[in-house]
Amino acid sequence: MITYRTLHAGELARPLFQDFIRRQTVTRCMRREQGRWVVKDAPFIDDWSEEDYETLLACLKHTAESGGFLYAAFADGSLKGFTSVEAAFFGSRNQYLDLSCIHVSADMRGTGIGRVLFAAAKQWAKEKGAGKLYISSHSAIESQAFYEAMGCTDAEEYNQMHVEQEPFDRQLECTLA
Numbered sequence: 001m002i003t004y005r006t007l008h009a010g011e012l013a014r015p016l017f018q019d020f021i022r023r024q025t026v027t028r029c030m031r032r033e034q035g036r037w038v039v040k041d042a043p044f045i046d047d048w049s050e051e052d053y054e055t056l057l058a059c060l061k062h063t064a065e066s067g068g069f070l071y072a073a074f075a076d077g078s079l080k081g082f083t084s085v086e087a088a089f090f091g092s093r094n095q096y097l098d099l100s101c102i103h104v105s106a107d108m109r110g111t112g113i114g115r116v117l118f119a120a121a122k123q124w125a126k127e128k129g130a131g132k133l134y135i136s137s138h139s140a141i142e143s144q145a146f147y148e149a150m151g152c153t154d155a156e157e158y159n160q161m162h163v164e165q166e167p168f169d170r171q172l173e174c175t176l177a
Helices: 050-065 113-128 141-149 160-165
Strands: 002-006 024-033 036-046 069-075 078-085 096-104 132-137 170-175
Touching: 002 113, 024 141, 050 069, 050 078, 050 096, 069 113, 078 113, 096 113, 113 132, 132 141, 132 160, 141 170
Parallel strands: 096 132
Antiparallel strands: 002 069, 024 036, 069 078, 078 096, 132 170
């Protein structure tokens, strides 16, 4: 049975992730060439090191402490998915809130957890007054397919911080109607 709930800063510690499997075997990615997105062979394995978990925990704590949104999925008490939305508006009309994370454990992908987490992030952002969610998306075709299924499109405006941090990410947005 999957349960969902808000996460709080005080519970954000490495043991929370003990049963979370980040590993993703990527074979093909989207790459921007001559103004178009094309599928390219780009095989690699994406996984988190202990240093990556430390960075993630610091980012999630910052999100919680600055009034952002943290929401998670649990199966039998184990974390199996989570999402975060930052509280600070940006964009030329302050129309965006940043979907800073959405991850589903490898053993639970394809079960609908991502859809529930994304819907919760959208609802929270809409209630805060955002017009759009901004997503700096992993370029793997599986990630792109998920965001397309969620109704995301290429971002009208780019957040330069995201572009500089992850130059291969695809910058997306989701209108909150």
